[in-house]
Amino acid sequence: MNALAATSRNFKQAAKLLGLDSKLEKSLLIPFREIKVECTIPKDDGTLASYVGFRVQHDNARGPMKGGIRYHHEVDPDEVNALAQLMTWKTAVANIPYGGAKGGIGCSPGELSISELERLTRVFTQKIHDLIGIHTDVPAPDMGTNSQTMAWILDEYSKFHGYSPAVVTGKPVDLGGSLGRDAATGRGVLFATEALLAEHGKGIAGQRFVIQGFGNVGSWAAQLISEAGGKVIAISDVTGAVKNSNGLDITKLMKHSSENRGIKGFDGGDAIDPRSLLTEECDVLIPAALGGVINKDNANDIKAKYIIEAANHPTDPEADEILSKKGVLILPDILANSGGVTVSYFEWVQNIQGFMWDEEKVNTELKTYMTRGFRDVKEMCRSHHCDLRMGAFTLGVNRVARATVLRGWEA
Incomplete structure (x- = not known):
């Protein structure tokens, strides 16, 4: 069973436990937007190479969409869709004000030079800059990407929109990244x-x-x-x-x-x-x-x-x-594994406020969020007589469903 089928199966089991309306269930499962772009760059040897980039924006009922960008040769639409959906439920379980998204480029980063990776990242950002943003969709690092990748995205995005450190998280500390983010x-x-x-x-x-x-x-x-x-x-x-x-x-x-x-x-x-x-x-x-x-x-x-x-x-x-x-x-x-996106949220808050936290505060707040998340999941397990996975899925899906209805969804 591939990742998308497995994730959708878990969602449907949670929806059944929660007794969700079938139309609402279908609405929550379908992504808000799927983006596919061609990224053509000059290689160091002067030849041209084209790569396909993806960004799936799954849900924004609870806040800006949030999720990593991965560079990997096996990146495909199904995988990105599954991970975007998982991010929607993950941010809801962590109870941070985000939705879910995920992105990637089908490439082998180890076979590209630093300058080629930079050119690829900048072209990808040029193709999607009008569809991401501080209050729209906030990317982060993932497999095959790192803080330097985020620095390039920040710089390229800022050429179009003005200096915007909160547009990505997982940045170098010198560009507004959060202390404690690596760990x-x-x-x-x-x-x-x-x-x-x-x-x-x-x-x-x-x-x-x-x-x-x-x-x-x-x-x-x-x-x-x-x-x-x-x-x-x-x-x-x-x-x-x-x-x-x-x-x-x-x-x-x-x-x-x-x-x-x-x-x-x-x-x-x-x-x-x-x-x-x-x-x-x-x-x-x-x-x-x-x-x-x-x-x-x-x-x-x-x-x-x-x-x-x-x-x-x-x-x-x-x-x-x-x-x-x-x-x-x-x-x-x-x-x-929601600690990463939780501290990404802390980074985003720091960028918006223009006020840096010390590392002790970051780690203390992280422990509070993780412990509270576990307690909330256990409560759903007791309420719905289910295991930890279904406890987490019912918690996340319920929070997103409630936000969707409160914002004016109609059957």
């Missing part, structure tokens, strides 16, 4: 995990963690969990996987990964097959890489008691059912 998604994963474990009389300390993915989210989650007393026993990335039953030294692993462009060859543990990582014996499994990695083929072999979805849509619906029958508790992505 935000990983820190949010920590706070969400703490809330889930506390519900069962446990804490981070002493728990064994396995993390798939050692990019921005996975590395920050690993570092913060380790600092909180958790034992990270296995980690993988695109280069390989490493395991140490006594706990990996995350600081040394991060240094090795930075110097060697991956964790392969790290001597602080034993190399293992990355395909076996998800089924390692542990207390908490954190998929923090790509979607669809937990499926019907491996769900029966997963030994973790808890799964924290730091990646977007890492668990297929078929796997959900298998894991649920096994008693595995899954903290869904639209809650677990």
Whole structure:
């Protein structure tokens, strides 16, 4: 099942639990706008190359649409649609005044030079600048993009509209980015995990963690969990996987990964097959890489008691059912990885106010939002007698539906 089908299935289950009117249900599912543009740029060697860019603006009932822009060779309309829809429910679960959007360009960023990436980003911005904006649609970084990408978008957008730092989030701090933004998604994963474990009389300390993915989210989650007393026993990335039953030294692993462009060859543990990582014996499994990695083929072999979805849509619906029958508790992505968009909201607020927060305030507010989000999800679980995923979806869908009706939707 692809990401769009799985996301729509979860939405429809939530709509059924909520008893939504069928016309309202259909209205909430259909995107507000889908944008597809051709981006042609001169390469460094003088040849021309064309790339297709997408922006799906899903819903704006609760505020400006919000979502990342990813550069990846597998970017396609279905994936972007699914992620835009997920952002709508995620911002509602976090209870921040945004809707949902997502964008991307079908390219391989590792094969492009810095100057080629800049030209591509500027052309893409030229094509969509009149459809994004501070109170319309606020992009952010995603897979294959970073703060520098956002700086180029800000600069290009400002040529048309005047200096507008709030038009994107995830910017460099020197251009109005928020302190604590780099660590935000990983820190949010920590706070969400703490809330889930506390519900069962446990804490981070002493728990064994396995993390798939050692990019921005996975590395920050690993570092913060380790600092909180958790034992990270296995980690993988695109280069390989490493395991140490006594706990990996995350600081040394991060240094090795930075110097060697991956964790392969790290001597602080034993190399293992990355395909076996998800089924390692542990207390908490954190998929923090790509979607669809937990499926019907491996769900029966997963030994973790808890799964924290730091990646977007890492668990297929078929796997959900298998894991649920096994008693595995899954903290869904639209809650677990909402720390990034929450601190993006803080950045946007700071830009609009023209007032910078210190990092302690950012982190304190993030913990408040993540803890409150978990509490609100649990309340929906109790009200609708459902699991955490449906608790999160019913919470998000209900908030968007209420805003839609209040703004004047008519059946």
